[in-house]
Amino acid sequence: MKTREAGEGTSVVYVNGYLNSLLGEEVERVVHDLLEAGRPRVVLNFEGTRLINSIGISFIIGIVERMAERNGTLAFCSLNRINQDLFRMTGVSRYVRAFDSEEEAIAFFAQAV
Amino acid sequence: MRLLWSQGAEASFRPGEFFGRKEELSSLLRVCLEGKSGIGASVLIYGPPNVGKSSLLLKLKSEIKSLPQSTAPPCPFPFYYSFSNILSHPLALSQHFLQEYLWQLLVFLGESPPAAFDLDSLCDTLAARGHMECREYLSAHRRYSEKGDGLSALANAFSFPFATGGELLYPIFLFDDFQYTIKLQNIPEGAIFSILRPYIKAGHFPMIVSGSSPGHVTSSLKREGLYGSFQLLEVGGLSPDASVKAWGPLFERRKIRIPESLAVRAAARLGHIPIYQRMLAEEISFRNVRIEDEVEFENQFALSVTEGKLNRYWREFFENAIPDRVNRARAIKFLKRVIYDRFPIDTFEGAFSLMGTSPEEGSEILSALEFKGLLKSDFEHIEFVRDPVLADFLFWAFERGVLGKNTSQVAASIVQAKIAHGLQEESRGGQEASAEMAKEMMRRWDCRDVPALLFDFGKFHEKYSDKGLLEILIGLEEDPRRVRLPKISSVSKGYRTLRGGSRFDFDLVAYGFHDGDFSEENLVIWAVDVNTEKKLAQSAVEHFENRCRLLSLDKGLKPGQLRKWIFFEGAWDAAVVGLADRYGIHLTHRTQMRLFLNLFGMQELEKVPEERRPPEGRPGDKPLEFELVLPMKADTEVVAARVAEEVAAYASLDKDTVDRIKMAIIEACINAFEHSEAETGKVRLRYVLSPERIELFVQDEGKGFRAPAEGDESKRNRGWGLKLISELVDEVHIETGEHGTTVRMVKNLHPASDDGSITTNSEG
Numbered sequence: 001m002k003t004r005e006a007g008e009g010t011s012v013v014y015v016n017g018y019l020n021s022l023l024g025e026e027v028e029r030v031v032h033d034l035l036e037a038g039r040p041r042v043v044l045n046f047e048g049t050r051l052i053n054s055i056g057i058s059f060i061i062g063i064v065e066r067m068a069e070r071n072g073t074l075a076f077c078s079l080n081r082i083n084q085d086l087f088r089m090t091g092v093s094r095y096v097r098a099f100d101s102e103e104e105a106i107a108f109f110a111q112a113v
Numbered sequence: 114m115r116l117l118w119s120q121g122a123e124a125s126f127r128p129g130e131f132f133g134r135k136e137e138l139s140s141l142l143r144v145c146l147e148g149k150s151g152i153g154a155s156v157l158i159y160g161p162p163n164v165g166k167s168s169l170l171l172k173l174k175s176e177i178k179s180l181p182q183s184t185a186p187p188c189p190f191p192f193y194y195s196f197s198n199i200l201s202h203p204l205a206l207s208q209h210f211l212q213e214y215l216w217q218l219l220v221f222l223g224e225s226p227p228a229a230f231d232l233d234s235l236c237d238t239l240a241a242r243g244h245m246e247c248r249e250y251l252s253a254h255r256r257y258s259e260k261g262d263g264l265s266a267l268a269n270a271f272s273f274p275f276a277t278g279g280e281l282l283y284p285i286f287l288f289d290d291f292q293y294t295i296k297l298q299n300i301p302e303g304a305i306f307s308i309l310r311p312y313i314k315a316g317h318f319p320m321i322v323s324g325s326s327p328g329h330v331t332s333s334l335k336r337e338g339l340y341g342s343f344q345l346l347e348v349g350g351l352s353p354d355a356s357v358k359a360w361g362p363l364f365e366r367r368k369i370r371i372p373e374s375l376a377v378r379a380a381a382r383l384g385h386i387p388i389y390q391r392m393l394a395e396e397i398s399f400r401n402v403r404i405e406d407e408v409e410f411e412n413q414f415a416l417s418v419t420e421g422k423l424n425r426y427w428r429e430f431f432e433n434a435i436p437d438r439v440n441r442a443r444a445i446k447f448l449k450r451v452i453y454d455r456f457p458i459d460t461f462e463g464a465f466s467l468m469g470t471s472p473e474e475g476s477e478i479l480s481a482l483e484f485k486g487l488l489k490s491d492f493e494h495i496e497f498v499r500d501p502v503l504a505d506f507l508f509w510a511f512e513r514g515v516l517g518k519n520t521s522q523v524a525a526s527i528v529q530a531k532i533a534h535g536l537q538e539e540s541r542g543g544q545e546a547s548a549e550m551a552k553e554m555m556r557r558w559d560c561r562d563v564p565a566l567l568f569d570f571g572k573f574h575e576k577y578s579d580k581g582l583l584e585i586l587i588g589l590e591e592d593p594r595r596v597r598l599p600k601i602s603s604v605s606k607g608y609r610t611l612r613g614g615s616r617f618d619f620d621l622v623a624y625g626f627h628d629g630d631f632s633e634e635n636l637v638i639w640a641v642d643v644n645t646e647k648k649l650a651q652s653a654v655e656h657f658e659n660r661c662r663l664l665s666l667d668k669g670l671k672p673g674q675l676r677k678w679i680f681f682e683g684a685w686d687a688a689v690v691g692l693a694d695r696y697g698i699h700l701t702h703r704t705q706m707r708l709f710l711n712l713f714g715m716q717e718l719e720k721v722p723e724e725r726r727p728p729e730g731r732p733g734d735k736p737l738e739f740e741l742v743l744p745m746k747a748d749t750e751v752v753a754a755r756v757a758e759e760v761a762a763y764a765s766l767d768k769d770t771v772d773r774i775k776m777a778i779i780e781a782c783i784n785a786f787e788h789s790e791a792e793t794g795k796v797r798l799r800y801v802l803s804p805e806r807i808e809l810f811v812q813d814e815g816k817g818f819r820a821p822a823e824g825d826e827s828k829r830n831r832g833w834g835l836k837l838i839s840e841l842v843d844e845v846h847i848e849t850g851e852h853g854t855t856v857r858m859v860k861n862l863h864p865a866s867d868d869g870s871i872t873t874n875s876e877g
Contacts, residue, residue, distance in 0.1 A: 016459075018751060048459075051754065053779050054833035082772035089840040090833055 001030050006106045010041040016048030024059025031063050031074075040072035043105040047078035057090050064095050077105040126171040130362050132387075133355025134169055137346060141173050144344070145189055145285045145319045153285075153319035157334070159327035160348035161498040162430070162486040163388045166323045167195070169348060170287045173321065177285065178221075190221050190282045192274065197290035203263030203300050207270035208232075211254065214274055215239065215247075221282075239277070247277070264300060271308045275318065285319050292326035292484055295333075303333030310337055325486025350385030353377070359387055360394070367398035372405065379410055384501045392422040418505045427506040434485040435478065443468055444478045448487065449511040451497050453504045454755075459494050547643045547680060548620045550715070551706075555623050555639070556742060557713045558598035565594035567709055568678070568699035571690045589708065599625030599637050603741055619660065637674055640664060644681040651689050654679065658696045680706055736803040737763070743782065743796045745789075745813075750782035753798055757809065760800045764807065764862060774807060774860055777841040780834040781811040781856045789815020789854060806861045809842075814853040 002014040011034050017023055031042055044060075046052075067074045076098040079087070087093040099105040147153040158166050174191040194213055196206075215235040224238055236247045250273050257266035274284045295302050312318045324330050327345070334340040351359065360376045363369075371379070383389040396417050397404060404410050417423040435441040447468045465475035479495070482488050488497045566573045566589060577585045604623040621641035628635060642657050661677045664670070678699040685702075693700045701709070741756055743749045754775040761771040778798070785796045791814045799810040839845050844859040 018748070020748065022747075051751065051775070051779065053750070053776075053783055054837055055783065057833055080772075081769055082776060085773075085840075086776065086837065089837055 001026050003030060003034070005039075006043070006102075007110055009039050010043065010106060010109045011039050012043045012045050012102060012106070014045045014048060018050055019052040019056030019060075021055040021059070024056045028059050028063055028066075032066065035066070035070050035072055040067075040070065041075075041109045042067070042072065043075045043077055043099075043102060043109070045077050045102050046080070046083055047102075049080075049083060052083050052086055054090075057086060057092065060087075060092060061090070064092060068095075073109070075099060075105045075108065077102045126168055128172060128175050130359065131168055131172045132359045133351040134165070134172070134348075137169060137348070138173060138176060141169075141321060141346075142176055145173070145177060145191070145321070148189065148283055148285060148317055148319040149187060151316045153316050155313055155320040155322065155339075155343045156346050157327065157330060157343045158321060158323040158346045158348055159325065159330075159489065160486070161500060162325050163386070164348050164350065165387050166325075166348050167289050168387070170289055170321060170323055174287055186281050187283045188281070189285050190218065191285045191287055192217055193287040193289065195289040196293040201296050201298050203267050203297050204258050204261070206297065207254065207263075207266040208258070210270045211251070211273060214270075214277075218277060247273070250276070263298070264304065267300065267304065268308045271305060275312055283317055286321065288320065288322045289324075291322045291324035291330055292486075295326075295329050295484075302329065303336050306333050306337045306339060310339060313339055313342055326484050326489075328483055328490035351387065353380065353385060356380035356383075356385035356387070356390065359390055363391055363394035367394060369394060369397055369404075371410075375404065375407065375410055378407060379414075382410070382414060382501065384499075386500070386502070388426075389423065389502050392426060393417060396422045415505075418502065419509050423502055424506065424509070427503060428510075430485065431510075435481050440474070440478050440481075443470065444482060445507060445510045447478070448482070448497070448503075449507040452499070453508045453511075459496065461490075461495060464495060544620065544643050544645045547645065547682075548641075550710070551641060551643065551680065552604045552621055554710060554713050554715055555601050555604050555621070555641075557715075558601050558625070560600050560628065561598050562595040563598060563709070563712060564589040564592045565596045566592055567705045567712075568596060568701060569694075570685070570700035570702050570705065571694055573702075573705055574690075585708065586711075597627070599627050599635075601625040601639075601742070605740070619664075637676060638664075638668070638670065639676045639678060641678045641680070644679055644683070646681075646683055648684040648686075649679075649681040649689050651692060654689055654692050654696070654698065658698065661698075736801045736808075739800040739802075741798045741800075743798065745786045745791070745794050745796060750779045750786070753778050753782050753811075756798070757800060760802055761807065764802055766807075766862065770860065770862075773841040774809065777838045777858050777860070778809050778811065780838050780841075781809070781858065784834045784856070785811055785813040785815070785854065789813035791815035791853065805863060806843075806859050809858040809860075810855055811858075812853060812855040817849045817851050817854055 002016070004012050004014075006012050013027060013030055013034075015023065015027055019027075027044070034042055044063075064074060066072075074096050076087070076096055078101060079098055084093070084098065087096070087098070097105075097108070099108065141156060144154050144156055158169065160166055170193060174193050177189050177191040180189070192214060194210065212232060212235070215232065219235060219238055222242055224242070232251055233248075236251055239247055250269060254266055254269045257263075257269060274286075277284070294305050297304070306313075309320065313320055322330065322343075331340060331345075334343055350356065357376055357380050360380065364371065364376075379393070380390065383393065393414070397413060400413075400416075400421075402409070402413060404413060414423075431441055431445065435444050447464070450467060451464075461472070461476075461479070464479060465472050468475050468478065470478070479488065479490070483490055486498070487503075488495050490496075566576065577588060580588070602624050604621060619640045620643045621639070623639040623641070625637050625639065626632070626635045627637060640657075640661050642653075644653055646653065657677065657679060661675060665675050676699065677697065678701065679693065680701050680703075682703045690700060737760075739756065739760055741753065743753060757774050757778050758771055761774055766774075782796060782798075785791075789796075793814050795814070797810075797812045799808075799812070801808040801810070835845070838856075838858060842858040842860045844857075846857040846859075848855045848857070
């Protein structure tokens with residue numbers, strides 16, 4: 001899975017493909033590793049996400065919980081309409097800020113530091 | 114003689130038919146004019162093939178030439194040079210370049226072009242105008258040529274323009290098709306930029322470099338440390354306004370009339386790309402068709418992509434880009450997934466694995482595609498063009514070439530074929546009922562062995578014509594000859610391909626896989642006709658055989674991949690039975706059919722089961738129905754979503770609705786996979802499309818579904834499926850019992866106040 005560092009303590013994770021249990025697990029692992037490595041701010045970039053299913057969403061909820069436990073901050077970016085709706089329907093969007101673009105998400109983190 | 118001289122793009126360019134691109138033109142013009150003050154930049158123009166890069170350069174050239182002469186010298190001299198028609202030998206290129214430059218310069222200075230294309234006389238004419246003494250250059254060039262020193266000859270030729278202008282003019286280079294320079298023999302990539310480097314850096318000589326392969330060009334620029342000196346300009350389709358205007362002269366000249374609103378839609382359909390617009394206008398005129406509504410336009414477009422001009426255009430493109438057949442097929446299959454299916458891929462490794470090739474072979478294909486402008490690469494990243502016409506062509510090419518490679522494509526193609534003509538299906542009474550029955554039976558096959566005699570009427574009759582049913586049953590059980598039936602993935606009624614209508618019309622077509630193995634080698638297609646005439650006629654058998662042969666040809670089926678089967682009810686004669694036998698057609702009479710049904714635990718032909726009737730059938734519009742059987746395997750729900758997309762496309766639903774339907778069906782499938790524990794390992798899907806709504810049925814034969822108990826912590830964060838479904842569609846109904854669960858989801862196609870509701874009905 002592709003990730004990149006975007007400033008101090010901030011990382012972008014690119015969720016490309018079909019967010020099912022397989023990919024969900026991988027995202028969870030990557031975010032976990034980032035937290036372990038002392039990088040508490042994570043942007044999940046959904047630009048390349050074709051589909052998300054409910055199992056994928058359950059992994060995202062797991063990630064939200066873990067971030068909260070570890071005082072990390074999570075943001076989403078580049079969600080298309082249906083994926084935005086899915087996060088709204090499941091209530092995930094109440095806990096995570098979503099930005100239109102990766103730049104906006106990174107800028108938000110940069111301000112927050 | 115003007116050796117190697119060809120006007121190419123320049124001759125075919127019609128300034129009067131150039132529309133749009135105002136912003137691009139004005140910024141390019143500014144760059145060009147700033148050369149005068151020494152701050153001229155250089156621009157790299159890139160974009161897919163034939164999108165209009167050359168036209169843009171030529172339009173720029175004519176704009177520069179038509180600038181008012183009032184400004185003080187030096188004045189800009191636009192020199193257009195295309196590398197596409199050069200030979201790959203550097204000496205040939207340098208010679209051609211010199212000739213072309215001198216020629217265009219003289220024309221620019223108002224000289225009438227000499228009749229003979231002779232470097233020396235061109236040079237003399239230039240000297241007579243007081244511009245420069247160029248004989249020295251030419252003799253040096255001749256010396257290098259004689260020595261065969263290609264690199265020096267190139268350096269000589271490409272430095273020449275910078276010495277010609279003096280105080281009076283400065284050349285502006287409009288270099289077209291620059292990607293061809295990487296094909297020069299024995300010349301390192303980027304050599305031309307090495308030669309031009311000092312002039313580019315000087316800022317007095319603006320250079321507009323255009324090419325379809327920006328990856329190669331940018332890497333050369335980076336090597337030469339020139340990347341920062343170039344602005345990048347990507348050229349795509351025209352703006353919607355401009356492309357609608359572009360129809361004007363195209364239609365006018367050919368006396369084509371189409372409604373204004375359709376012109377807008379048609380331009381968008383073609384990605385606002387002028388060359389497609391021209392080709393389609395030519396095609397409409399050539400075929401002399403009237404286009405008055407969207408359906409007629411779509412038909413014409415489909416015709417063009419499958420067998421007309423748009424098809425030829427892309428077919429020749431691929432033949433030319435990748436001459437090797439095997440690699441071409443690979444490239445088409447690969448591109449089809451990336452461009453048509455929008456498979457996200459942006460790394461080389463990903464591309465190689467999707468192609469199923471080694472990096473060496475894969476690189477060869479990718480570099481051919483890059484050279485032709487279908488992808489751009491930047492070291493690690495690759496990006497593919499998004500061209501709607503190319504996407505449709507690829508779908509067609511894939512269907513033709515490698516049908517059956519995997520189930521999702523097969524499913525999608527069946528639906529496509531079906532929706533194209535599905536509405537024309539006619540009810541044919543008894544025949545319809547028989548086909549319906551056979552369809553249900555074929556679905557139950559699933560790799561079973563059945564007596565071969567049930568397929569062979571001749572031998573069956575010979576052996577059992579005077580026997581009673583019980584005797585036949587016992588006889589069949591002991592019969593050693595068996596046919597192993599494939600696992601059927603999909604059966605459709607009234608199959609027709611997109612082209613030719615009744616030529617491919619069968620009562621049933623089934624796709625299945627031997628041994629339950631979903632691979633191309635094991636794909637088998639069954640074409641079935643139900644004959645309810647009083648007597649089975651020889652002509653009916655001949656007609657069936659002919660259609661089968663066409664289908665085989667059309668789909669490129671290997672011998673044995675197409676199974677041919679006729680059911681009949683009436684009388685027969687030995688000659689007809691013999692004929693079917695010769696053609697290898699399975700022949701099954703009503704008596705055999707009864708035995709078949711018995712084998713699969715089904716009822717007699719006369720009774721049509723209730724559940725097979727379309728749900729809530731209403732008078733007037735007959736709902737369209739599609740069916741799909743999926744194995745319960747990880748990720749097969751994506752196939753269901755893909756088919757839903759195709760069905761929704763037929764109803765022209767908006768993207769949001771389509772996405773919601775896709776997500777709902779994915780969730781319902783996942784639920785079935787997770788909860789049903791069905792022994793059959795299959796989920797059956799039905800899509801019913803009517804003008805008012807789309808209904809989706811997901812049925813499993815599992816042990817029934819129970820809503821999870823509140824507070825069940827074993828699957829924390831899970832259990833979103835049903836909630837999501839109810840949010841995504843307008844109605845959800847769940848029928849569940851010990852024989853399985855059916856989830857029925859309804860999405861109204863016209864806005865309604867009805868909010869998502871779930872009803873559950875347990876049988877026991």
